[in-house]
Structure formats: structure tokens, C-alpha cells
Amino acid sequence: MSRDRSPAPGTAATAPVSTCAVAVDVALLTVREGRLQLLLVHPDAGPYTSQWALPGRRVRDDESLDDTAHRALRELAGLRAPDARLEQLRTYGDPSRDPRGRVVSVAYLALTPTVESVVDGGPLADGRAAFFDVGALAGGGGPPLAYDHDRIVPDAIERARSKLEYTALATAFVAEPFTLGELRRVYEAVWGVDLDAANFRRKVVSARDFVVEVEGTAAPGPEGGRPAKRYRRGRASRLHPAMLRP
Amino acid sequence: MSRDRSPAPGTAATAPVSTCAVAVDVALLTVREGRLQLLLVHPDAGPYTSQWALPGRRVRDDESLDDTAHRALRELAGLRAPDARLEQLRTYGDPSRDPRGRVVSVAYLALTPTVESVVDGGPLADGRAAFFDVGALAGGGGPPLAYDHDRIVPDAIERARSKLEYTALATAFVAEPFTLGELRRVYEAVWGVDLDAANFRRKVVSARDFVVEVEGTAAPGPEGGRPAKRYRRGRASRLHPAMLRP
DNA sequence: AAAATAGTGTCTCTAAGACAGTATATA
């Protein structure tokens, strides 16, 4: 395959066309201890190594954008997250967003069940990566972020909150099999509200193919309670009817 | 500002990092003659000048992605569309999507009212740009498209159909002031369904800040009918409650 | 008058929300 990166004939004379560095930054959200949290890392290069930033990597030759996103999580946070749901958020291409020059960044949204079990050692253990409460970040109580990541993070949070309404994305936050109580606590953490457990259950089970009941029951928590039925994800990606935010 | 495009220190030794050509491709949708139509052009350079493609341009130094999108419409279709609603669709970065080499393309979705009045002469007049029925393109009855644009186009159509449900985007397809009949025909064209005029009216006027009534009435069509009230866009961007697809 | 489009009234049905009540676990 040709690797010619010069301007196409016909535009060269009239248009100054450049190439840009292309990067992928990942906003990984998860629910820990009942709160929505975001993964941040210290970049291992560049002008912001002492600040917190989204894990990001430059795109390599012959590497897809999705692959770059997975690599950023692996190399900067020590996360091997094959069960993470990854989707594009949007692309940030402001000419001055990176002080080193023009860098176009494709931002990804990643949603995972709690990942404590996956990780032992690595950046999460030695403090080069950490989870931060989304409530603090949105309220200004979080650390300052590198680059324009303080613009990306609110977009990621709002996208997640919004997609919980009309897609089956909430199940990406829980490991299978899960109980409807666990799923309800996902909605409560992401939206920051309390939901009526009875009405929530009715909506979830009546939404077509959202969840499918499986065999067995889950053990109650340390303070008791009736054992809960267990479910796995259904095949629906969109929710009918939607789960509207209160 | 530094324009250093070499790899950042610390990654150079371990990672082959390249720069990519970055392009913007625009899927412009409009409703003409009661049907949803897509703007396609013949590229003025590259390997696909004799095929139809989305209007696209390489991003220039110090040019924002939004500016590139507007420039693509202007230079390739002769469209000056200041009232077009432009938003990012997603970014296509497959390593082999362009035979000339690695080109990462940021795709935009553009929605406009009918543009006949804006254009006289230029590519739309001499056949280098044209509108195509979305129904034919989706059903395989359209022309073959250049690059991977046959993957972008369905994404654009589905995005438009979906955003009509829960955002106020439909008003981007009509010029102000508009009647609720015109707005209803937008929904009917984009979704490809017939809607009950009475129920549609009730939903639109009860959705908070979707449309605002203005003075005067619109003249009936050539076959008569009661003069319609006129409306302008309200300040809402999201629709509460949503306009669900039948 | 007939046809076309705009707008209102009203009925039915679904689903959301509030909340009382039942079931099954732990301490």
C-alpha cells in the first residue's frame, strides 16, 4: 500500500495541508463503592507528567483507533479490560489544545464493572493511576487536568448519563450474573438519584430483552435480606420503553 | 507555539508513532420534495474523482474541524450554509480506509432546511454535486460510494433518525418561521412513516420549549386548507417528553 | 358544494410513580 502523505494533486497549489498527530484518550468510568468514578493517570511523557490526565496514546501505523484505546488503558493504567464496553465519544481537534503542536484526539468512553479483581500491582498500585469521584470532578473539587481534558470529562459523564436512559448500556457496569439491586445501584450512582426499587424492577423486566433471568439466587449482603434473582444481559442495545431520568 | 511533531520523549524508543492525514467528511441531510436526501459530490482529487462521495477536505494548519467541515461544503458543493446545524458524527480511522495511506476522517452530520434558494450556479448546477434519496441509498439503489463512505452514510442516517426522537433537531430541517405541518412532514420524511396530525400537534406544543408560536399565519398551499399558525424554534435542545418513533 | 389542510375534543390503553404489603435472609 502506498504511504504517500503529500497533498493530493489539485489541492496542493491552493491549500496548505498538513498532517497531524492523532491520539486517543480514554474516559473510563466505573461504579465503585456506590459512586461513579473516573480513571486518571499521570502521563509518562510530555509537558504534563505531574498532572492528572485521561490515559492517552498516539495512534500507531496500522493500528485501529479501538486498538489504541485498549493500549492506552493497558500501558498507562495496567488494565487489561476485555469486558470493557468501548465507544467513541467525540474528537477534539482545536488547533491549540496541545502546547506541543497540532494533536487531534479521538476521545473514547469506556465502561467497566468494578476492576479491582483484575489488577494487582502496576500503575493503580503505585499511584500513577487512580480513580476519582465524578461528583468531585464535576463540582470543581477534583484535581486540575492536563491538556483540554477538563472539556472531555464532562462530555463523557453526560454521555454516560444520557445513554443509560435509552440504551442497555447500564449492564456494562455490572459483571454477569447480576441482580436487579446491583443494576439499580448503577443507575443511582451514575445519575446521582434514589430510585424506587419496586418501579425500577417493573421497568427493567418489562423492557424487551434488556435482561434475562438465569438460574439460582445471589447470597444476601452481610446485613441480610431476601436472596435476589440473578440476570444476565439481554440482546437489546436500545431500551423500549426508555428508562427516563427522574 | 511549538510545532514539533516528533514523538514525545519517552515513547520514541519503544513505539513507532506516526502522523496521519486528518480529513473531515460531511453528510449533509435535507428534506426535499417530502423525501430525506443526502448531498454527494465528485471529489476534485484523489483516486475516486469519477465516483460519488461525501464532500470532504483535509484539515489545514490552525483550522478547527468545524471550519474544515464548512469549507468542504463551500468548496465542493458551493454551499454557504450558515444556518446549517453541524455536529460530529464519529471518526473513522481504519488503517486501510484510504488507498493513498493512513487518513483519519472526522465525519460530520449537517442538517439544513431546503437549500435551493441559496445556490445558483456552482457544483449543484453543473452536476458535480447532487442530492440523492436516502431511501435509495439505504436500499442499495444508489450509486457506489468512494472510500468507506458507504459505512459513514448509514451511521449518519441512523443518527439523524435517532436524534429526532429525543432532541429538538427536527427544527434544523425547516426555515423559520415554520408551520407544524412542515415540521410534521420532516418527521415523516426522516422516519419514512405517516404520523397522525392531531397527536403530533399535541406532542409538539406540550414538549417544553420545543417551538414558540409567533404572529401571523402561513398562506395555504395551492389546493387550499386552513391557514396555519407559525412557529419558531424554542430554546430546548432536548425534548421532554420525547417524540418516540412509531 | 367538494376537497384540502389546520386544529380541537374525547376515548382507550399503557406506563410511570407513590406507596402499602409480603417474602426471605442476617443479627
Next chain:
DNA sequence: TATATACTGTCTTAGAGACACTATTTT
């Protein structure tokens, strides 16, 4: 026993859809 969680029943109300009816225009 008290407490916690899971689950069910029921009532009220909002909104979607079907469709009859009224209003105002053109031919």
C-alpha cells in the same frame, strides 16, 4: 425479635394513539 433487602399489588395520573368533529381556505 428487629432489620435489611427482594419482590408483588394497587391506585392515581400523564401521555400515546385512534378517530370523530370543527374551522378556514381553494377550486
